[in-house]
Amino acid sequence: MNEPTTQKVAMISGANKGIGRAIAEQLAGLGMTVLIGARDPRRGEEAAAALRAAGGDAHAVTLDVTDPATVLEAATWIEERFGRLDVLVNNAGITGSGQVSPQDAHDQMPSAVDLDMVRAVFETNVFGVIAVINAMLPLLRRSPEPRIVNVSSHAGSLALSSDPDGPFAALPPSAAYTPSKTALNALTVQYANELRKEGILVNAAAPGYVDTDSNNHTGHLTPAQGAAVVVRLATLGADGPTAGFFSADGPLPW
Numbered sequence: 001m002n003e004p005t006t007q008k009v010a011m012i013s014g015a016n017k018g019i020g021r022a023i024a025e026q027l028a029g030l031g032m033t034v035l036i037g038a039r040d041p042r043r044g045e046e047a048a049a050a051l052r053a054a055g056g057d058a059h060a061v062t063l064d065v066t067d068p069a070t071v072l073e074a075a076t077w078i079e080e081r082f083g084r085l086d087v088l089v090n091n092a093g094i095t096g097s098g099q100v101s102p103q104d105a106h107d108q109m110p111s112a113v114d115l116d117m118v119r120a121v122f123e124t125n126v127f128g129v130i131a132v133i134n135a136m137l138p139l140l141r142r143s144p145e146p147r148i149v150n151v152s153s154h155a156g157s158l159a160l161s162s163d164p165d166g167p168f169a170a171l172p173p174s175a176a177y178t179p180s181k182t183a184l185n186a187l188t189v190q191y192a193n194e195l196r197k198e199g200i201l202v203n204a205a206a207p208g209y210v211d212t213d214s215n216n217h218t219g220h221l222t223p224a225q226g227a228a229v230v231v232r233l234a235t236l237g238a239d240g241p242t243a244g245f246f247s248a249d250g251p252l253p254w
């Protein structure tokens, strides 16, 4: 049965920990109902319960972005429970190198990379995003102010990465994670162009170098600091940008 709600409903993939969890906490703090997408139902429920204990309206949703069955089940559950979705944050992502900081990830060197690693990274960071957006679009179309935010990375910027004097050219070259975020940026623009006429704003966010499991806690920003730009893009007004790429400091070059 539909449960009519006046609160905005936000779905965040990979929200059981790290930046995704901080995004969920901040959106809940703004009064939204937050759906904690997690591939492990137990860890999703733990995160949702912690948010509820802090006063938020949070629900765990089992979602493995590489598993079409869970994507479909998640969309069906949201439709039955809420009838619509206002905000979709595609945050789930993997580096492909485990919990190794980008400064130390030498296993993605283009000339020697394992293609299976590239496929696995694209499966989650790129194809998974397409699957989730397309499953959620019918629900987003029922929102008065639908917003989609894709969690990208400064490293996905071709302009920044190709500057030989910049900090990103100094990172170990990557044929997996970095190109996956460039592809995610390209997808952001293509979805934005398709959905502009419907008022669905689609943007990419670069959280910065954030202290999480994904870099073995070498990042210098807190998850809350990394989440802030995502939350800003998730709560844009009708006159807000679409097809943009932003960090906390403002627009980034593609």
Ligand SMILES: NC(=O)c1ccc[n+]([C@@H]2O[C@H](COP(=O)([O-])OP(=O)(O)OC[C@H]3O[C@@H](n4cnc5c(N)ncnc54)[C@H](OP(=O)(O)O)[C@@H]3O)[C@@H](O)[C@H]2O)c1
Binding pocket: 013, 014, 015, 016, 017, 018, 019, 020, 037, 038, 039, 040, 063, 064, 065, 066, 090, 091, 092, 093, 094, 095, 124, 128, 151, 152, 153, 154, 206, 207, 208, 209, 210, 211, 212, 213, 214, 215, 219
């Ligand atoms: N940390 C940084 O400095 C940084 C910088 C730039 C961009 N980012 C991006 O920020 C996003 C969040 O990263 P994070 O640093 O917070 O990493 P994290 O702590 O490792 O969290 C990643 C989240 O994604 C989930 N996930 C991975 N594969 C999934 C799948 N197939 N289906 C559903 N969920 C999946 C993880 O679930 P499990 O717990 O089950 O593994 C976890 O909840 C990623 O897209 C990452 O690329 C991070």
